[in-house]
Amino acid sequence: MFHYTNATAANGIVFEKKIRLTHILFQNDREEYNGGIKILLQHLHTIQNSNKLTDLSKEIFAGAIDILRDNSATLKPSIYTMSFSTNNDSLNQWRSYGHYCIELSEEIQNLIDGDQFYLQKCIYDDTTFLSIAEDRLNLVTNHPTTLNLGNENMKIVLSGLLKNLIATKKDCRFSEEQEIRLIYNTLPLPLSEHRHEIKYAANPFSDIIKPYVELQIKEEHLKSVRIGPHSDQALAQEAFLIHNQIQKELQKPSLPIHLSDIPYRG
Template sequence: MSKGQFESEMNSHPIDSRSLIPFISKEFKTHFTKNITALYHYTNLEGAQGIISNKTFWASHIKFMNDSKEYSHGLEICEAIVQNLIQEFPKENPRRAYLEEVFTILEEQDTDIFVVSFCEREDLLSQWRGYSRSKHGVSIGFDYVALFDVSFHLSEENFFPRKVIYNHQLQQQIIHRIIEVALASIEMNADKTAYTPKEVARTIGYFLPLFKHSTFSEEKEWRIIVTNSKSMPYQHELKFRARDNIILPYIELLTHNKVTQNDNKLPINQITVGPSGTNEFTARSLNYYLKNVGYPTVPIKISHIPYR
């Protein structure tokens, strides 16, 4: 991007040092979202009851999730790109020092990343195995428009779900673009960049949890990403709960139904009971529960996947 192109873009889309994340989100909007009617959240019965009763999702710390190693996949891609770009600049070039600082911050990141996962499909074996964490799993189907505003939110504070990116070349393109915009801002004003190295590192760190290896593409996953950093002015309250063999850090995300006539009920369009030896019995108990907590018309389905 030339200096003139960058200035023109900045004039048409005013931004500040706190808004690199929404700037990149908007540019790659078609890759992070699409026209769908529903998203499904896989959990166990206890988790489903908590979501429905409290109208709250629990965003888990990415380092303690089942697929936590996927974060290192994106980080390795990013570090390779930044290192290669560093080598392109002579040692006395300020851009090299700038990128070196970005790289250092990435390695010493103080940002905690929390994730809520959704899926485009209601009955998927990999999701039952990964998220229900027991033989009594359910997937809760949410009306996409009602739960998440149809307009594309540009800030992570809006808790808007984004599609996971499985394409390796697109992952590289996003990282390159973040760095390109940051370096172009230096070119526009040699004395002061629009983005500090910390903001660039934070932006990269925000998108990395949306990068997964292509072999996982059948999961069709979407994620809400929430960040907590000591350097940020606002901190989400950190909570802990025991799960299996770990103490899991998480934060609570309170939902806000966009459809006001629903009496502040969650816009649940169906619940699917996962494969188990007692799924019919589980479905009856779930139906009774829903009727008594204000969801008498929510249909309950049984997984088509054979129980083993």
């Protein structure tokens, strides 16, 4: 899977071995999250009024709806994401995100045992989105006593499952991006065994401070780097070639470096 980015982020990923998951409401497509909540709430209200739920399930269901509605109104989802694509040389991605494409292993979702990290493909149509939502609803509302978490925690778990799903909902017009998201849901303690540190960074372009989660990755998580169309593509790859030379001297594996086949047009 491939992460398109700029030189600053590429430096952090390749040479510092760090990746960042940004709070979903501070990303370019934050309105898609609120749109996903709106679609899901409409569907949940239909189910709620259908008289198909047991009394216990109704209580859990209503509580989860309240949590989702509150998040929609006050912009408080606890979701952090990082985006990837299955396309490794996309002109649209180069134009949108930067000159570097970092290939990473899917094993990064297993970086921290017990944490709420998931890799999920994005969903581009409402029918699939609502079908998966119903599966998650049934998992919780049909087995409330089996899960043995207590009603209040069940509401949080259900809303968490649904928020993870909402974080994958994309407008169908962006399906060409073939997006996969690494998702981190900061469930309240003690439901989450480990709460990862939330950090903050200023965005110099928007003049807004944004929250993010930083993860240390390992050498084996890095698979390759591709340099996109650039006015000086050869120079752009030079730092990576120097890195590979040092790796060779240390008898460590080098990182495959590729150049985009798409011509640069300044």
